[in-house]
Structure formats: C-alpha cells, structure tokens
Amino acid sequence: MDVVVIGANCGGSIAAGDLAAAGANVILVERDVTRKKPCGGAIPPKAMSEFGIPRSIIERKVTRAAVIGPSGVTVEMDVRGTVPREDDYIIMLKREVLDRTLRDKAQDAGAQLREAAFVSHDEQSGGKVRTKIRYRDGREEYLTSDVLIGADGAGSLVAKSAGRKPVRHASAIQERIELPDDAMAYYENRAELYLGDDISPDFYGWVFPKADHVAVGTGCRPEHANRSYAFLEGVKARAGIKLRGARRILLEGHPLPMHRNKKLVFGRTLLVGDAGGMVAHTSGEGIYFSLAAGRMAARAVGGLFGFGEKLEAYEKAWQKRYGSMFDFLEFLERAAYTSNFKREWFTDMCRVNTVQRLTFDSYLFKDMATVKPFDHVNLAYEGAVNAVVNWWLAPRKPLCEAPPQITAKEALLATRAAVNAGVGVEEAV
Numbered sequence: 001m002d003v004v005v006i007g008a009n010c011g012g013s014i015a016a017g018d019l020a021a022a023g024a025n026v027i028l029v030e031r032d033v034t035r036k037k038p039c040g041g042a043i044p045p046k047a048m049s050e051f052g053i054p055r056s057i058i059e060r061k062v063t064r065a066a067v068i069g070p071s072g073v074t075v076e077m078d079v080r081g082t083v084p085r086e087d088d089y090i091i092m093l094k095r096e097v098l099d100r101t102l103r104d105k106a107q108d109a110g111a112q113l114r115e116a117a118f119v120s121h122d123e124q125s126g127g128k129v130r131t132k133i134r135y136r137d138g139r140e141e142y143l144t145s146d147v148l149i150g151a152d153g154a155g156s157l158v159a160k161s162a163g164r165k166p167v168r169h170a171s172a173i174q175e176r177i178e179l180p181d182d183a184m185a186y187y188e189n190r191a192e193l194y195l196g197d198d199i200s201p202d203f204y205g206w207v208f209p210k211a212d213h214v215a216v217g218t219g220c221r222p223e224h225a226n227r228s229y230a231f232l233e234g235v236k237a238r239a240g241i242k243l244r245g246a247r248r249i250l251l252e253g254h255p256l257p258m259h260r261n262k263k264l265v266f267g268r269t270l271l272v273g274d275a276g277g278m279v280a281h282t283s284g285e286g287i288y289f290s291l292a293a294g295r296m297a298a299r300a301v302g303g304l305f306g307f308g309e310k311l312e313a314y315e316k317a318w319q320k321r322y323g324s325m326f327d328f329l330e331f332l333e334r335a336a337y338t339s340n341f342k343r344e345w346f347t348d349m350c351r352v353n354t355v356q357r358l359t360f361d362s363y364l365f366k367d368m369a370t371v372k373p374f375d376h377v378n379l380a381y382e383g384a385v386n387a388v389v390n391w392w393l394a395p396r397k398p399l400c401e402a403p404p405q406i407t408a409k410e411a412l413l414a415t416r417a418a419v420n421a422g423v424g425v426e427e428a429v
Helices: 010-021 045-050 095-108 157-162 181-186 222-243 287-305 311-336 340-349 353-365 373-393 408-421
Strands: 002-006 025-030 060-062 064-068 074-078 090-092 112-115 117-124 128-134 140-145 147-150 169-178 190-196 200-209 214-220 247-257 269-271
Touching: 002 010, 002 128, 002 140, 010 025, 010 095, 010 147, 010 287, 025 095, 025 140, 045 090, 045 287, 045 353, 060 200, 064 340, 074 353, 095 112, 117 157, 128 147, 147 157, 147 287, 157 269, 169 222, 181 222, 190 222, 190 340, 200 222, 214 222, 222 408, 269 287, 287 311, 311 340, 340 373, 353 373
Parallel strands: 002 025, 002 147, 025 112, 064 190, 147 269
Antiparallel strands: 060 090, 064 074, 117 128, 128 140, 169 214, 169 247, 190 200, 200 214
C-alpha cells in the first residue's frame, strides 16, 4: 500500500506515522519544514497520552482562565472538570515544536519526508492517484499512490484539486511578545480571553502564556480582515499594564476555516485538519481535532489492505464522533459573540458553576458533557436573569469602541508599519 500525505503538521504526521507503522509505504510532503505556523497552541492533556506526544515539549500548564467582557467585567475560572483530576489544566506549547516532534515520530515509524510543494493530482484507472509536487529548485516529481491524504491547511490545494467548492476563511493575527520576569510571572498559569467590538466583531482575543513569551492574538471574518491589526492593538490596549515592558518578537497571521466540511472523502483523496474545516467554533480549537482526524483517516485507509475500515467510514466516523459538538459550538458562537450585549451576557454566564463544569468537561475529555434536567433549569434561569440585567436593569457600556473601517491599502500600510517598528519581526503571511 502506497500513501502520499500532503502536509507534515499535526493531522498529516499522525496519519503518516500510523500508516507507516502498520506497514504502508508513506511519503510525507511538506512545503517548508522551518515555517512557524501561527497558532495559540492550546491542547488538552488527553492529547498527549492519546497520540504519544512527549510531555517534555509542554511550555505551560494553565490552571486559571479569565474571560473579560466588553465593559471590562472579568470572570476568573479554575480549569477543572466535574471530578477533580491531576491533569485538570490546559497545555500550552509552541506549534512549530509540536509539528517537528510529530514529523520526527512519523519518520521514525518509516514515513519518507519530501520538502516540496503540492501542485496537483488526478485519479487514474486501477484506483491509483498521481500527485505532482515541486521542489524549491523547480524540479517536479510525480508520485503514484493508492491514497492521497490532504492535510495542507485552511487554503488546501489538495481540496481544490479534488473539486471541493471554495470555502470562506476567517483571518487570525498574533504577536509573540517577550515580557520582563515580573510581568511574565502574572501569566505563569493563566490564560485570558477578551471580548468586544474593539477586539473582534466575530470571535475573541487571547493572551496565552508560553515558556518565554506570551502569544497575543485575535481573529475575525473576512469582511473585517482589513482591520485585523487594529483589533490586535485592541487586545494589547485592554491587557494594558499586564503587558508592561513588552518586546514583540514575531508578528504572524493565518487563515482559519469558518465551516466544518461534511464531505471529507473525494474518491481516493481524504481531507484532515484545517483542510477539512476541523476548527471548532467559539473556541477556535483545531489541534486536537486535527490529530484525531489523522488517526481516523489512517484507520480508514488501512481498510484497503485489511487492518481498518473503508475510506467512506472515515467521513461517517468523524461526523458521528464530533459533528454534534461542532454544531453546538457553532450555535454558541452566534449566541455569544455577535454583539456587545451578547458578549456581556456570555461573560456573566461564565460565572455559573454549571457552565464552567460543562465547558471544562467537554474541553478536557472531548465529549459532549451530560446535561442533567436540573442543569437545564439552572441554565435557563441564569440565562434569563443575566439577559434582563444586561439588557434592562443595569446595561453596561463597553470600554472601547470598534476601530473604524479602512481600505485594504490602508490595512496593508498599517501592518507594514507595525512590522518595520518591531524587532526581529516577520511579516504576517
């Protein structure tokens, strides 16, 4: 069995490693193994044991999370499930370190790495797939395989070549910022989420700690992408003195798929991770789901030579396992993020013990948490009270207004000015 995997990131490397370990001849293709993919880098501890990721790459263990509403109202939460465990925390790591670790594991299992760009593919008679790749020196090569797995990100060329309809992408922008030791100590085990029109009209902003810096970022829909840098400045302004003494070391950006793809199998081509739209609404989480998809895809491919299921089973298994979770998070995003009133309501709901329990049970264990009848009553009551308070009794005013609309040219000039003002900064991709 010959398999070509495009994209040596989380999902691609897991699929390549699993298949190579099972005896398949796997070629893993990555355009640039040195690229630092912009990413918040948060995963649950469950991922480490489930996918054999060494704990030595952990940067931070977040045990406290804060949600800051448009008015500045802050809700502090302990990261813990219904039943307290030793691993009740959120792992923070550098995405480039994770990708390199998984890529090395795939090679150790027998996958062959090619540093080249995907160009196109076509399915030939006899069930074979011919994939064209191009090396940096311009040399081209055709790879023949039984299956092609596309794990090449939100703007997947594999998906396009397979005939998938174009999908809309959100825009995320992030800075990596060094802080003095005293300021960094504040973020030792703490992550922050910021909400407001000044942060993003669609999603949220974040401050995530790493071993030697904090990642500060935000995301928005494409119609607001020209204000991405202004939204990023909004996150830093709201964090304020907590980022005292900051020194930016990197400015980076990337697209995120906005919708889950229900079609993941195109003949003998499978899509995993961002290429398959596997980024959860509300949280923007994609790492764990990419890892899980890579393993599911490998099992389905294995069915072609006797140790797994059929290719079509991959699509069904993914939807059965995570479809309802993604549907709920998409609903929650619309319910909580699309106006300052809703964001204030959401912030207040985060105070409710039931909300905290359900949130962290779902995040830590990647299962839809069980909602008991009393929980439904409690949530309905708290939701109604918070809505009345925020809408009528004591409406809050946002600390900052949304940045004004600007042209694409003005946005480009603003970003370039930010790049030039930084030290060791790379321009957003």
